[in-house]
Amino acid sequence: MEAASIEALLERAEKGNLRALGRLLTLIEHPTPHAIQILERLAKRAGRAQVIGFTGIPGAGKSTLASRVIGALRRRGYRVAVVAIDPSSPFSGGSIMGDRLRMQEHASDPGVFIRSIPTRGVKGGLSTAALAMIEVFDAMGYDKIIVETVGVGQSEVDIINAAHTIIVVTMPGAGDDVQALKAGVMEIGDIYVVNKSDKAEANKTAAYLQFALEREDIGRRESGWKPRLVKTSAVLGMGIDSLVDVIEEHWNFLRESGWSGRKVEARRILMAKMMAESMLSAKVMEAHMESLGYLEEVARTGEGIFRAAEELARRAARKMLE
Ligand SMILES: Nc1nc2c(ncn2[C@@H]2O[C@H](COP(=O)(O)OP(=O)(O)O)[C@@H](O)[C@H]2O)c(=O)[nH]1
């Protein structure tokens, strides 16, 4: 693609042409030279949007809740973009009928752009693609960018660290609260949501979480923010405005303290690292394909297989420099 046509595409996308925006997002899915050229252009304009991450155990109601939050944000006049990583998310069209129907209200809203990341065939990995998409949406002037991920702690989903505001969604039920503590999410959330508060045990779960958050070691983030607890019922639409109020409060806190900028920097560093990883891994793949004879020989004798690994890495590094 010519530099001039990339320029034209950017211009159309910026003027609100949604098809041009979609095309742009497809172009940056893989860390190709084109993608890098586009991202270089866009990164200068980005850095204004609030990135809001939803995480938590499957079934807690992240997608349903996110959909409600989108509605509330729209009513407050914001343009909203969604990056859906969870392959089972109704945002990705992979869920049951009821969920998909709930999404329809946003499908026809030009102020909401929903993009799911294909789980197959994304060479650079899901997270790299997701981070690049955040950069594009940000540069295109979306005010709020919502990211839904599954769980935390796995490298593929650690993209949650790219969010300004991390929302940990839990639900009432035996053992779930304990499980949430074990999963290492007590240290990362800015806002904890006990969703499904239409259920009887919700107060117990909320009390348990509140008690945990009062502990000095987990009750304060690096920025100085004290994580908050909100009870919601996504199906009944209860507590949504309170949640959005806290999301706004956190955003104001980050902006006033200068932490919003620092989080954008952290996100870009994460993106650089992940892109480097995927570029290198592509070169390892190439070196591997070209060295099959040598590798087979080594494998037969069983000798020097670790040196062969070093050799592969060296060949990949050389290719990187070509
Ligand atoms: N009772 C109740 N069910 C809910 C609530 N929110 C979501 N659900 C249901 O919980 C299930 C999982 O929701 P989903 O949003 O897909 O969860 P996710 O896996 O965390 O994204 C669906 O059947 C939802 O209809 C809620 O507030 N109350």
Ligand SMILES: [Mg+2]
């Ligand atoms: Mg989901």
